[in-house]
Amino acid sequence: MMVASTSPPETPKASSPAGGEPGPKRESWRDRLARWDLKGTPYLLILPFFAVFLGFGLFPLLYTGWVSLHDWHVVLGDQGFVGLANFARLLGDPNFWNALFNTLSIFLISTVPQLLAALGLAALLDRRLRGRTFWRAGVLLPNVVSVVAVALVFAQLFGRDYGVVNHVLGWVGIDPINWRSGTWASHLAISVMVMWRWTGYNALIYLAAMQSVPRELYEQAEIDGASRWRTFWAITVPSIRPTIIFTVLVSTIYGLQLFAEPQLFDPKGTAGVGGNSREFQTVTMYLYEEGVRLGDAGYGSAIAWALFLIVLVFAVFNYRLSRRIASKD
Amino acid sequence: MGGIRPGRVVATALTAAAATLLAGCGGGRAAGDENTIVVATFGDFGYDALQADFAEAFPDLTLETRVSEFDAHHQQLQTQLAGGRGAADIVAIEEGWIPQYRESHELFVELGALGASDIKDRWAEWKWEQGVADGGEFVLGLGTDAGPLAMCYRTDLFEAAGLPTDRDEVSALWPTWEDFAAVADEFSAATPDVAFADSAENVYGSMINQAPEGYFAAADDSFIADENPVISEAFALAGGLAEAGQTAQVKPFTQEWNVGLAQGGFATMACPAWMLAQIESAAGEQNAGVWDIASVPGGGGNWGGSILTIPAQGDDTETAYRVAEWLTAPEQQKTLFLEKGILPSQPEVYRDPEVLGDVNEYFNDAPVGEIFAASADSLAPNYRGTRDFSVRSRFQEALGRVEEGVQSADEALADALEQAERDLG
Secondary structure: OHHHHOOOHHHOOOOOOOOOOOOOOOOOOOHHHHHHHHHHHHHHHHHHHHHHHHHHHHHHHHHHHHHHHEEEEOOOEEEEOOOOHHHHOOOOOHHHHHHHHHHHHHHHHHHHHHHHHHHHHHHHHHOOOOOOOHHHHHHHHHEEEEEEHHHHHHHHHOOOOHHHHHHHHHHOOOOOOOOOOOHHHHHHHHHHHHHHHHHHHHHHHHHHHHOOOHOOOOOOHHHHOOOOHHHHHHHHHHHHHHHHHHHHHHHHHHHHOOOOOHHHHHOOOOOOOOOOOOOOHHHHHHHHHHHHOOOOOHHHHHHHHHHHHHHHHHHHHHHHHHHHOOOOO | OOOOOHHHHHHHHHHHEEEEEHHHHHHOOOOOOOEEEEEEOOOOHHHHHHHHHHHOOOOOOEEEEEEOOOHHHHHHHHHHHOOOOOOOOOEEOOOOOHHHHOOOOHHEOOOOOHHHHHHHOHHHHHHHHEEEEEEHHHHHHHEEEOOOEEEEHHHHHHHEEEEEOHHHHHHHHHHHHHHHHHHHHHHHHHHHOEEEEOOOOHHHHHHHHHOOOEEEOOOOOOOOOOOOOHHHHHHHHHHHHHHHOOOOOOOOOOOHHHHHHHHHOOOEEEEOOHHHHHHHHOOOHHHHEEEEOOOOOOOOOOOOOOEEEEOOOOOOHHHHHHHHHHHHHHHHHHHHHHHHOOOOHHHHHOHHHHHOOOOOOOOOOOOOHHHHHHHHOOOOEOOOOOOOOHHHHHHHHHHHHHHOOOOOOOHHHHHHHHHHHHHHH
């Protein structure tokens, strides 16, 4: 409905009812309405988004900032203004730094291989394949499955005593690994979950971009005798640069807010602690633990704002980095 | 002059307005029917079994139960209290969560003035005390069930380890927790591949629940975990089991716990009355008659049980009170036990001959009425501090680290104390 009605305001561009018309004839209400429609309707059409954004994006953001400057209990409410005390506490809080380290670690372990794998997968899907649609739809399937279901299934796969992964590792003589204890083991297990869910999704986005790369470039490269590998890096990757930047940004934002997978991976329930030594507690989980579970809304809000700033910094950093990597030409 | 019709402008504006409105109203909750009393609980409180009696007692009311998962239930209540709307007419709060609501008791209806003070004698004293704030001035809620402890054990694993299987003989094996640890050693020596207890956390928790004070002093709510010998002794004993690899490292109600129960991964587990139904459903039909119930080491303790509160935001808090009073009245409490095995916290009811005579088929015909009544009678009140909830999990995590072999029991306890003090900051 929205999409259908966006086009008309652009078409009558040439009409320009008032100004150039000969004679001082008074504008009819009809003309005036038409002019208003031309100028006003686009704003009306985008208004819902901004109204929703104001209500559910900007307002919570500012309100969270306000709460973070207070000693604020979820149930008891405002206990007084404390200035930046919550942020000062954050800087000296080892649990926060631990959570930040975990978040970055899981983010790196899951995102880098994931995007590379997605690129490769897209390159394969871009070729002439028998049953193309089947394969293309197939890679998106993991993303359609609810994250809760994914986490529950993987939590069992990575079970210590009865998990399939340990069972399979046992065949090659590797002792059972406690996937929920130990930083790297748990980060790896959670990253596998994230990769499983998002690789296909990113692959499809890459594929869409690859389809618009002019085929003549490839033909030319073939004539020049370039290898597949070299064609891929010299033509495909630079050609889909904006898409790569987009996926890196989206993955950064998603990755730094990682919550559901590690939360559900914790066999100790939904406490948000992420393992007995906080091995896989992410920043969002820490926010949940402090702000929701322990009811310290002021501190939770400070964590939320810190996370917001961190995401911002990383998004800018990754934008620059991916721009450099993707522009080898 | 390109097809611009005034109609389209109006339609567009309406679409935009409707989209905005729809987005804005997403969270709204339809107002409840005024003849319906909603009771919010976690898990099965068995109230369905009371529907017929309820219809008779309150012909013009309907009783609706809203059941959520344990954590979600309590967190929802937090949000609803903070937001000032959305809470059910009657809300059950588990004993571990009650202390923190004492701080915000003004968000609930004071039930003493509505008549609760007159029926105080129904409950065991410790249970009544759990539901009051302001030094007893403010009655926050009416007690429902209780969780006096017993020790569930698997007769087949005991037999394989050469231990007695008769429940009286088993009870006689462990009058104290030290004896329990000794039996664990004996068990592990005979059958090294099977864990003796489900988790260090449960052994530890049971011991703490038997003490008059745990992490906080009853007198002034001050943090005493660092000097309370109960904490260090319980931690050392449970940590010792963990260090020796005698625990299965499974937390109750998790998937791994279910698997452990079904496959016989551990031989004993501290079990309050309400746990029996959970064990039965997790261990399944194939394990019927395998489990039995002995007395818990160290005398009676309590784990779990709730009180019914009435959030002040409700429309008709007086009717809600009448329903809550009815739900916790002796006749209904007795029905709940006989129908659903939910143990009342009212001595008169759990000493009722019918209750005392009740046996549980699944647990090898164990006389559950007798076992749990005896445990409830020997139960000493256990003080829970206001911040008990946030501190307790630090010690549970610490025991988890001992089970994982990351830390020794001593290191883990020192760590837990440090973290707890920092949390209290």
